[in-house]
Amino acid sequence: MSGEALRSVDLRKIYQSRGTPPVEALTGVSMEVHRGERVALLGRNGAGKTTFLKIASTLLRPTSGSVEVFGFDIARSPEKARPYIAVVPQEGKPFFHLTPREQIYTYLRARGFARETAKARTEESLERMGLNEFADRLSVTLSGGQRQRTMVATVIATEAPLLFLDEPTIGMDPFARREVWSSLRSLTQKGSTILLTTHYLDEAEVLSNRLYIVERGAVLSAGTAEELKASVGGTLKVLIPSGAVQVEQFRSFGTCVTDGLSLTVIVNPHTLGDVMEIVERSEMTATVGPVTLEEAFLRAVGRSINED
Ligand SMILES: Nc1ncnc2c1ncn2[C@@H]1O[C@H](COP(=O)(O)OP(=O)(O)OP(=O)(O)O)[C@@H](O)[C@H]1O
Ligand SMILES: [Mg+2]
DSSP: OOSOSEEEEEEEEEEOOTTSOOEEEEEEEEEEEOTTOEEEEEEOTTSSHHHHHHHHTTSSOOSEEEEEETTEETTTOHHHHGGGEEEEOTTOOOOTTSOHHHHHHHHHHHTTOOHHHHHHHHHHHHHHTTOGGGTTSOGGGSOHHHHHHHHHHHHHHHTOSEEEEESTTTTOOHHHHHHHHHHHHHHHHTTOEEEEEESOHHHHHHHOSEEEEEETTEEEEEEOHHHHHHTTSOSEEEEETTOGGGHHHHGGGSOEEEETTEEEEEEOHHHHHHHHHHHHHTTOOOEEEEOOHHHHHHHHHSSOTTOO
């Protein structure tokens, strides 16, 4: 095992299907994931996140460009890269006619773990993901969130050097999400590397060491959550629900974004007083909060991650 955990260079993917126009899903993506890092791909529906993960995990061939996993070129020698990776696919389902306990154990055995290790890891992973109560029920009888927990538990149990998780916490309740976050953190402390995709800004912020904002098959912005937030140009946002018509009054204080009737002004603490004075004088109301990844996303992409 040598090299970065993952390095992609100018990765392109054009989906061609007969009778329909080609879809350019990746337009030249270059990125790196260092060993021991947790990196998130953050992007709207259709941005290209799953396509990237599928190619990087050897499930799909790129149109051009390259990906190396621990120094192995995944197009030339996928069989060399595969033992180092494990994947939670988007909308993957556990085998319906296995129980979570059987599924995790069977998967570990198939990956070559000895009986005792597989058994111990299975129990540990069931416990971690809060699955003990359901561990011996057929997966077909489990709820959506319980199935997703089973999928994540299966992959976490491998402790593979590089884990790909495509929207790992989709459909999970807040407690289960926190379990996933803490399990992923302890995996990287043990030496694993993680690349995940998410639409959840809070997940990207609390979980990843670095993130890539992806839109229309391209990386628009990259860095730590702090760096991305700093790029917004202020640390506070003032939301004025009826402020859009008065936007000109606020332009000199910082970036102004209107959305329907409302106006958001990005400011620094020392100008907050002046902004609030105008709000009051104009008999409007405002709320003040810290700048979040939402504003960083908006700045990079020009649209909110939650907008249709
Ligand atoms: N098999 C396919 N054939 C044709 N187009 C495809 C195929 N798979 C994906 N696409 C298209 O490629 C683009 C990227 O899709 P992808 O699934 O990578 O996005 P995503 O970022 O994972 O989105 P989501 O957040 O909805 O999961 C989309 O425009 C999608 O419609
Ligand atoms: Mg996807």
